Amino acid sequence: MDTAYLIECASLLLRWLHVIVAIAWIGSSFYFIWLDNSLKPPTDPALIAKGVGGELWAVHGGGFYNPQKYLGAPPRLPDELHWFKWESYSTWLSGFVLISTLYYLQAGAYMVDPSKLIQSPGLAVLAGLGSLVLGWLVYDTLCRLLIDRSQLLFGVIYYLFVVGMAFGLSHLISGRAAFLHIGAMLATTMSANVFFWIIPGQKKIIAAMERGEAPDPIHGRRGKQRSVHNNYITLPVIFCMISNHYAFTYSGSLAWLVLALIMLAAVLIRHFFNLRHKGKLAWQYPLAGVLLLLGVFIWLAPSRPAAATAEAKPTLPVLASIRPIINDRCIACHAEKPTMMPAAPAGVKLDSEAGIRAVAPRIYQQVVQLKAMPLGNVTKITDDERAQIAKWFEAGAH
Numbered sequence: 001m002d003t004a005y006l007i008e009c010a011s012l013l014l015r016w017l018h019v020i021v022a023i024a025w026i027g028s029s030f031y032f033i034w035l036d037n038s039l040k041p042p043t044d045p046a047l048i049a050k051g052v053g054g055e056l057w058a059v060h061g062g063g064f065y066n067p068q069k070y071l072g073a074p075p076r077l078p079d080e081l082h083w084f085k086w087e088s089y090s091t092w093l094s095g096f097v098l099i100s101t102l103y104y105l106q107a108g109a110y111m112v113d114p115s116k117l118i119q120s121p122g123l124a125v126l127a128g129l130g131s132l133v134l135g136w137l138v139y140d141t142l143c144r145l146l147i148d149r150s151q152l153l154f155g156v157i158y159y160l161f162v163v164g165m166a167f168g169l170s171h172l173i174s175g176r177a178a179f180l181h182i183g184a185m186l187a188t189t190m191s192a193n194v195f196f197w198i199i200p201g202q203k204k205i206i207a208a209m210e211r212g213e214a215p216d217p218i219h220g221r222r223g224k225q226r227s228v229h230n231n232y233i234t235l236p237v238i239f240c241m242i243s244n245h246y247a248f249t250y251s252g253s254l255a256w257l258v259l260a261l262i263m264l265a266a267v268l269i270r271h272f273f274n275l276r277h278k279g280k281l282a283w284q285y286p287l288a289g290v291l292l293l294l295g296v297f298i299w300l301a302p303s304r305p306a307a308a309t310a311e312a313k314p315t316l317p318v319l320a321s322i323r324p325i326i327n328d329r330c331i332a333c334h335a336e337k338p339t340m341m342p343a344a345p346a347g348v349k350l351d352s353e354a355g356i357r358a359v360a361p362r363i364y365q366q367v368v369q370l371k372a373m374p375l376g377n378v379t380k381i382t383d384d385e386r387a388q389i390a391k392w393f394e395a396g397a398h
């Protein structure tokens with residue numbers, strides 16, 4: 001078995017694992033936010049006497065559930081207490097191995113873009129890794145400074161910081177890698193919140209109880225602050241993680257602004273759900289979010305392929321006329337034995353006429369309509385060459 005195939009198998013297993021553990025993490029986190037927001041004060045005097053501040057009834061999978069939340073700590077610690085931390089840690093770990101396999105080991109193809117500032121794969125990886133660390137340090141400092149201030153103020157300042165990072169990264173590395181790294185930066189912050197603050201805080205609360213002392217309420221406040229932030233960050237992160245399938249979002253020169261608007265829309269939509277759990281229906285938030293998304297889609301709609309320049313230079317719209325373009329711009333990655341990739345990505349091999357014909361509509365879509373290929377335009381295709389490919393395809397792809 002060759003290494004290209006082994007990398008492909010490893011990436012399949014890692015991605016699969018990453019999605020599964022992320023579902024477990026985000027699923028449990030959504031569940032607890034919903035639970036917290038939906039609890040009602042108990043009416044049963046026995047529950048009130050026990051110190052229960054909120055409860056609810058739910059039916060699921062044929063059984064009835066009655067979770068109860070204690071106002072402070074329960075009078076006695078139970079023998080078995082469930083913790084929620086490995087969902088988060090395993091999501092981060094599998095994500096880090098995945099980004100390393102796909103982006104850091106193939107940085108020349110995935111992270112470097114000739115039109116961006118960084119041209120060395122090593123530096124591109126450093127910029128990516130640096131953004132993860134910087135993102136956490138700035139977030140953590142802001143959290144400490146603003147723990148007693150309005151969380152809306154925190155949100156505005158942090159949002160501006162994230163947009164600034166998107167602006168910076170999208171000028172340094174390829175748009176695709178920049179979007180993924182903003183997602184990875186936010187997700188690293190979420191996991192670091194769990195690892196450095198939420199879980200240690202819970203451990204301190206329990207240690208104090210075991211010593212028979214009242215736990216310091218600061219641990220509860222910090223944990224709450226950070227888990228609320230995690231909740232709002234979730235939807236933007238998931239957009240960043242799937243964005244690499246949608247080249248139109250990350251390939252323009254204002255991609256950082258596209259990302260800023262989509263993240264804002266995601267936060268507004270999340271806010272609606274958080275309010276709805278508490279019984280408030282504030283439709284203005286999702287409405288604003290949906291309008292923002294529609295606005296972005298309309299703004300980014302492709303104009304007709306620029307065939308005008310090609311018209312000036314008459315070229316025969318037959319395959320032979322575009323073969324040299326494909327040879328120069330594509331086969332470094334798309335060939336039986338590519339030089340820039342371990343194996344032809346997406347199985348697209350363009351080093352034979354049959355191979356090109358087999359995927360002609362996809363070539364048109366990727367090169368002309370979406371401008372997603374060549375990846376990061378590493379091979380520097382020109383607008384004129386794109387127009388020639390458009391002409392060839394529109395004339396019937398003969």
Ligand code: HEC
Nearest residue numbers: 109329330333345346348362363366367373374375378379
């Ligand atoms: C630097 C490497 C690289 C170069 C150069 C490159 N591609 Fe790709 N191509 C990829 C990768 C990686 C994918 C897999 C899709 C993804 O990960 O987004 C891909 C996917 C594709 C697909 C399949 C997309 C789909 O899902 O339908 C087509 C078609 C394609 N490329 C055409 C081209 C053409 C035509 C050129 C030259 C103009 C080109 N590519 C140049 C790396 C490259």
